[in-house]
Amino acid sequence: MTDQPSTPSEPPYGQPLREGDVDADPVRQFAAWFKAAGEAGVSAPEAVAVATASADGAPSVRMVLCKQFDDDGFVFFTNYDSRKGAELTENPRAALLFHWEVLGRQVRIDGRVEPVRPEETERYVRSRPKGSQISALASPQSQVVESRAWLEQRVVELSTRYESSEPPIPSRWGGFRVIPDTFEFWQHRADRLHDRLRYRREPSHGWTIDRLAPSATPRTSAIDRGLTPSRSASAVPAWASSVSWSSSASSHVASAAGPMMSSVSCRERRTRPTGSRRSRRRRCPARSAVRTISP
Numbered sequence: 001m002t003d004q005p006s007t008p009s010e011p012p013y014g015q016p017l018r019e020g021d022v023d024a025d026p027v028r029q030f031a032a033w034f035k036a037a038g039e040a041g042v043s044a045p046e047a048v049a050v051a052t053a054s055a056d057g058a059p060s061v062r063m064v065l066c067k068q069f070d071d072d073g074f075v076f077f078t079n080y081d082s083r084k085g086a087e088l089t090e091n092p093r094a095a096l097l098f099h100w101e102v103l104g105r106q107v108r109i110d111g112r113v114e115p116v117r118p119e120e121t122e123r124y125v126r127s128r129p130k131g132s133q134i135s136a137l138a139s140p141q142s143q144v145v146e147s148r149a150w151l152e153q154r155v156v157e158l159s160t161r162y163e164s165s166e167p168p169i170p171s172r173w174g175g176f177r178v179i180p181d182t183f184e185f186w187q188h189r190a191d192r193l194h195d196r197l198r199y200r201r202e203p204s205h206g207w208t209i210d211r212l213a214p215s216a217t218p219r220t221s222a223i224d225r226g227l228t229p230s231r232s233a234s235a236v237p238a239w240a241s242s243v244s245w246s247s248s249a250s251s252h253v254a255s256a257a258g259p260m261m262s263s264v265s266c267r268e269r270r271t272r273p274t275g276s277r278r279s280r281r282r283r284c285p286a287r288s289a290v291r292t293i294s295p
């Protein structure tokens with residue numbers, strides 16, 4: 001039996017995740033996957049679902065942007081009086097979930113949570129456009145407000161007040177750092193025999209890696225509709241049967257003072273039936289690279 005030749009245009013999808021290939025350090029493993037997600041054209045690889053729970057165990061979940069990660073943890077910024085802020089204050093544990101569909105990957109991270117130092121919050125807030133700083137100041141996140149007009153009026157008032165000066169740092173705005181005690185790296189594989197590698201922090205030092213059994217839950221994602229190279233051609237809609245990828249990463253530029261940035265251009269093309277006007281080409285903006293994610 002001859003192997004199907006793989007074409008260079010195939011997405012790097014469904015690649016095995018082997019114990020021997022992964023980094024012993026889950027943060028470095030995460031950094032490699034995060035970089036790959038940016039290079040594959042994921043529009044916001046730093047978008048992450050954060051699950052929290054109240055003191056009596058009622059869960060809640062929402063998306064945030066992970067603005068930084070390193071050996072100390074994964075940082076996002078929010079309003080400390082929001083629902084998540086209140087829940088994390090009374091029950092300082094969280095679960096994060098990154099999902100990079102185009103690579104068939106997810107990463108789960110669980111851990112305890114600490115507020116970041118005020119200097120870190122200030123550095124982040126000041127790195128944001130003035131309009132965003134004003135909005136953060138104007139919006140009592142997660143509180144009931146009487147109308148959109150009320151919010152917009154507050155923005156107008158604050159914009160006028162701080163037209164020629166810096167707005168103050170919102171007193172209840174700040175970062176949370178999730179300090180992981182487990183990671184799980186999940187890689188889609190053929191026939192739903194997915195790979196799952198879990199890292200658990202050892203009390204002394206280092207991490208233990210275990211393989212977990214996958215579920216066999218049917219999926220009907222974009223991947224299953226045509227982005228999986230291993231699918232049989234007959235099962236793939238004609239419009240989605242060819243996906244080509246082109247990406248080129250420019251050099252990383254790191255400086256002690258600023259974030260490490262990567263400029264990545266990517267192009268996704270889905271081939272539609274002949275004569276179709278639905279052929280689509282999309283250019284993706286520059287992507288942030290590892291560790292520190294710019295606003």
Ligand SMILES: Cc1cc2nc3c(=O)[nH]c(=O)nc-3n(C[C@H](O)[C@H](O)[C@H](O)COP(=O)(O)O)c2cc1C
Pocket residue numbers: 047060061062063064065066076077078079082083084085141142
């Ligand atoms: C892609 C995406 C990124 C978001 N990033 C943030 C963020 O970094 N910080 C934040 O407070 N809210 C962010 N939000 C809004 C939150 O999902 C949520 O609406 C808000 O934080 C209030 O959540 P809470 O009431 O559960 O505290 C984001 C939403 C989306 C869809």
